[in-house]
Amino acid sequence: MTGIQKAACIGGGVIGGAWAARFLLGGIDVSMYDPHPQAERIVGEVLANAERAYAMLTTAPLPPKGKLTFYKTIEEAVHGADWIQESVPERVDLKRGVLTQIDAAADPKALIGSSTSGIMPTELQRDMKHPERMFVAHPYNPVYLLPLAELVGGTKTSPETLELAKARLAPIGMIGVILKKEIEAFVGDRLLEAVWREGLWLIHDDICDTETLDDVIRYSFGIRWAQMGMFETYRIAGGEAGMRHFLAQFGPCLSWPWTKLTDVVDLDDALVDKIAGQSDAQSGARGIRELERIRDENLVGIMQALKGADGGKGWGAGKILGDFEKHLWAKGGAKKDHLDPSAPLRLIDTKVSPAWVDYNGHMTEHRYLQVFGDTSDALLRLIGVDFAYVEAGHSYYTVETHIRHLGEAKLGTKLYATLQLLSTDDKRIRFFTTIHDAETGDALATAEQLMLHVDSKAGKSVAAPADVLARLAPIAQAHAALPVPEGVGRSVGQKR
Numbered sequence: 139m140t141g142i143q144k145a146a147c148i149g150g151g152v153i154g155g156a157w158a159a160r161f162l163l164g165g166i167d168v169s170m171y172d173p174h175p176q177a178e179r180i181v182g183e184v185l186a187n188a189e190r191a192y193a194m195l196t197t198a199p200l201p202p203k204g205k206l207t208f209y210k211t212i213e214e215a216v217h218g219a220d221w222i223q224e225s226v227p228e229r230v231d232l233k234r235g236v237l238t239q240i241d242a243a244a245d246p247k248a249l250i251g252s253s254t255s256g257i258m259p260t261e262l263q264r265d266m267k268h269p270e271r272m273f274v275a276h277p278y279n280p281v282y283l284l285p286l287a288e289l290v291g292g293t294k295t296s297p298e299t300l301e302l303a304k305a306r307l308a309p310i311g312m313i314g315v316i317l318k319k320e321i322e323a324f325v326g327d328r329l330l331e332a333v334w335r336e337g338l339w340l341i342h343d344d345i346c347d348t349e350t351l352d353d354v355i356r357y358s359f360g361i362r363w364a365q366m367g368m369f370e371t372y373r374i375a376g377g378e379a380g381m382r383h384f385l386a387q388f389g390p391c392l393s394w395p396w397t398k399l400t401d402v403v404d405l406d407d408a409l410v411d412k413i414a415g416q417s418d419a420q421s422g423a424r425g426i427r428e429l430e431r432i433r434d435e436n437l438v439g440i441m442q443a444l445k446g447a448d449g450g451k452g453w454g455a456g457k458i459l460g461d462f463e464k465h466l467w468a469k470g471g472a473k474k475d476h477l478d479p480s481a482p483l484r485l486i487d488t489k490v491s492p493a494w495v496d497y498n499g500h501m502t503e504h505r506y507l508q509v510f511g512d513t514s515d516a517l518l519r520l521i522g523v524d525f526a527y528v529e530a531g532h533s534y535y536t537v538e539t540h541i542r543h544l545g546e547a548k549l550g551t552k553l554y555a556t557l558q559l560l561s562t563d564d565k566r567i568r569f570f571t572t573i574h575d576a577e578t579g580d581a582l583a584t585a586e587q588l589m590l591h592v593d594s595k596a597g598k599s600v601a602a603p604a605d606v607l608a609r610l611a612p613i614a615q616a617h618a619a620l621p622v623p624e625g626v627g628r629s630v631g632q633k634r
């Protein structure tokens with residue numbers, strides 16, 4: 139994948155700060171320009187939340203975090219950047235001025251994206267000298283978690299620019315969707331505005347309050363939209379007769395009408411007070427950063443669930459997450475030259491994230507199995523059993539596991555896992571993994587496990603190929619000389 143080498147963020151508010159976090163956590167250095175006196179604090183807080191979210195999102199090896207530098211001018215900030223993202227307030231005159239300044243100072247080959255929620259790129263690129271590399275890259279909040287950027291070109295944008303932008307977003311876990319034509323507010327905000335307009339009327343007319351309205355969304359079609367969107371959902375709602383039947387049944391309702399879509403509610407002081415008051419009553423007990431953290435935990439949970447959907451292939455945003463993780467593993471997984479076979483292999487470094495903690499206030503039991511599984515996956519990648527190998531039809535399956543819990547891991551505890559081979563043959567790998575507290579080195583849990591090499595299409599065990607066995611052999615040989623770890627061969631309840 140062709141990635142971004144250096145990014146510049148012009149504007150570091152809600153969206154610019156979150157773009158910066160997406161780039162930095164993707165290993166890209168970021169130059170930032172924002173005249174706000176507290177820009178560094180604000181971006182720092184967004185980045186802290188983003189790091190917390192990534193720790194929950196994935197155990198795949200993130201690249202070393204990029205370096206964030208604040209500059210006093212746009213010219214300095216864009217110097218050397220190959221992706222420049224403009225995220226200043228939504229005013230056409232301001233954006234046009236800033237983009238023209240960026241254009242004058244940037245490398246002519248740099249891509250220039252605007253975060254605008256609705257202004258057409260043709261309007262924005264009007265005064266630029268190199269408008270062919272300017273486009274809208276409209277993201278969704280929080281940019282560091284939600285993968286979509288709508289890519290929209292203006293009349294002067296070259297088609298190559300949009301393709302290049304799409305390719306450069308993939309390595310940071312994003313998906314660029316190229317729109318066929320430019321239109322104000324693009325696709326997402328057209329839909330959101332329609333729903334929002336209707337929501338404002340429902341509050342204005344005292345049909346419900348803000349909390350009830352949010353409940354209606356989050357207990358019903360909000361969850362549905364997160365996984366299938368609108369048309370695939372409605373296809374199912376048409377039953378066996380599908381979309382045609384759905385359109386025939388519900389199409390006529392469009393003209394009854396059920397909505398006030400074309401009327402714009404007057405956001406006068408009374409309505410603003412009413413909405414703000416109801417929103418304070420609904421959510422005011424929590425600060426914005428706290429609400430952001432709750433939102434992020436929920437989004438991570440949804441995305442992780444979707445990653446395992448469709449028989450493990452991944453679905454929707456979960457498929458994008460799965461592809462991102464494959465890319466991370468391919469780039470950073472198990473650095474072979476750092477692994478010394480004369481000791482148990484240190485294969486995983488991780489941290490106890492909030493989603494891992496149970497009602498006892500410590501890491502819950504299935505997360506231990508997850509870390510053990512991630513560790514054996516790392517061993518497999520080391521011996522050449524990677525995603526391509528599995529897709530080609532062979533794999534190792536775990537057939538037996540015995541876990542012992544020896545200590546507690548609380549929220550935020552840094553962990554690492556070491557693996558020692560106990561015995562191997564052409565089909566089997568028996569091994570012993572220890573999860574350690576990274577601060578003290580103490581063993582917190584151990585697992586003795588057995589994996590079997592399989593032909594996954596035939597559904598039976600077969601001998602592993604010679605090249606895999608050849609990579610396994612030197613590790614097995616070196617580990618045979620190590621003392622047998624305490625706990626090997628223990629059964630449940632057995633006395634020490």
Ligand SMILES: NC(=O)C1=CN([C@@H]2O[C@H](COP(=O)(O)OP(=O)(O)OC[C@H]3O[C@@H](n4cnc5c(N)ncnc54)[C@H](O)[C@@H]3O)[C@@H](O)[C@H]2O)C=CC1
Pocket residue numbers: 148149150151152153154171172173174177225226227228236253254255256276277278279
């Ligand atoms: N907030 C949201 O949910 C989303 C916003 N957007 C778009 O992102 C853009 C930014 O919006 P937000 O981040 O929400 O606004 P914001 O108000 O949080 O941030 C704007 C930032 O731009 C800075 N700024 C003002 N003039 C500047 C200049 N001349 N040069 C550099 N920085 C300057 C401000 O100091 C502020 O930090 C807008 O175009 C908006 O439509 C896109 C997707 C979602």
Ligand SMILES: C[N+](C)(C)CC(=O)CC(=O)[O-]
Pocket residue numbers: 254255277278279327330
């Ligand atoms: C409210 N908004 C128009 C700025 C929203 C967006 O542009 C996208 C989003 O994150 O909802």
